[in-house]
Amino acid sequence: MKITVLGSGTSTGVPILSCPCEVCQSNESVNKRLRAAILLTGEKHVLIDTGPDLRAQMLRANVGALVGVLYTHYHFDHLDGLPDLRPFTFEKGAQLKCYANIQTHEVILSRYPYIRENAGYSNAPQLKLEILPGNEQDGYTAFTLAGLEIQPIRMVHIPKAGVLSTGFVVNRTFGYLTDFKEIHPHDEKYLFGLSVLYLGSPIDRPHFSHIQHSEALALIKKFKPKRGVIGHLSHQYSHSELTAMWQGVAEPAFDGMEILI
Ligand SMILES: [Zn+2]
Numbered sequence: 001m002k003i004t005v006l007g008s009g010t011s012t013g014v015p016i017l018s019c020p021c022e023v024c025q026s027n028e029s030v031n032k033r034l035r036a037a038i039l040l041t042g043e044k045h046v047l048i049d050t051g052p053d054l055r056a057q058m059l060r061a062n063v064g065a066l067v068g069v070l071y072t073h074y075h076f077d078h079l080d081g082l083p084d085l086r087p088f089t090f091e092k093g094a095q096l097k098c099y100a101n102i103q104t105h106e107v108i109l110s111r112y113p114y115i116r117e118n119a120g121y122s123n124a125p126q127l128k129l130e131i132l133p134g135n136e137q138d139g140y141t142a143f144t145l146a147g148l149e150i151q152p153i154r155m156v157h158i159p160k161a162g163v164l165s166t167g168f169v170v171n172r173t174f175g176y177l178t179d180f181k182e183i184h185p186h187d188e189k190y191l192f193g194l195s196v197l198y199l200g201s202p203i204d205r206p207h208f209s210h211i212q213h214s215e216a217l218a219l220i221k222k223f224k225p226k227r228g229v230i231g232h233l234s235h236q237y238s239h240s241e242l243t244a245m246w247q248g249v250a251e252p253a254f255d256g257m258e259i260l261i
């Protein structure tokens with residue numbers, strides 16, 4: 001399996017529009033962070049999230065065909081490139097399998113009602129949108145998508161607002177957990193000893209909806225993956241600063257990063 005980081009940035013992307021800071025003004029490509037998305041390539045391509053940079057990301061990664069999408073949650077930076085999935089279903093009868101938790105599923109259908117209509121008119125992407133198997137109370141069960149075994153992980157993103165997100169462990173070797181404050185304690189068992197654990201953590205100070213860097217590093221020490229990677233990065237630090245600070249524990253993600261497992 002190949003994992004490609006399509007976007008390593010937080011919700012604004014980096015550079016942040018109009019920001020004069022050193023990281024945003026950097027010319028180095030590793031400091032240019034599109035919105036969070038991951039491409040999983042086994043026999044075929046599967047996406048995690050479809051943020052507003054989707055079109056540019058799919059062109060850059062030269063993705064010719066796609067079979068499905070796993071959604072972490074419904075925030076703009078993870079969802080709102082969805083209409084750009086349409087060309088992947090131009091072929092007659094083509095349909096993308098999409099999975100989301102029940103909360104995200106509901107928001108996707110209210111924001112893009114034409115998916116439900118499934119009317120077959122030409123400008124609607126043909127998506128088969130499903131709720132993750134299992135449930136939020138008792139836990140999700142693993143399923144297979146394009147030959148990949150997917151185990152969803154229950155997480156809380158914004159505790160005060162009840163916003164939930166879903167992490168994914170793929171083939172029991174790659175864990176992708178972004179946009180969360182809490183991991184459901186019963187799902188921690190899926191996270192120990194992975195080949196790669198990728199966590200989303202934008203900044204190094206307390207945040208209402210994300211773990212901060214020190215918490216991400218502590219989780220990597222706890223779950224002991226062979227490689228720890230931290231993404232969903234803000235403009236607080238440059239790639240080289242993060243590399244130096246996290247040495248021996250984690251690597252900062254960057255757009256175009258490829259991991260083979
Ligand atoms: Zn996000």
Ligand SMILES: [Zn+2]
Nearest residue numbers: 019021024235
């Ligand atoms: Zn900046």
Ligand SMILES: [Zn+2]
Nearest residue numbers: 073075157179
């Ligand atoms: Zn979010």
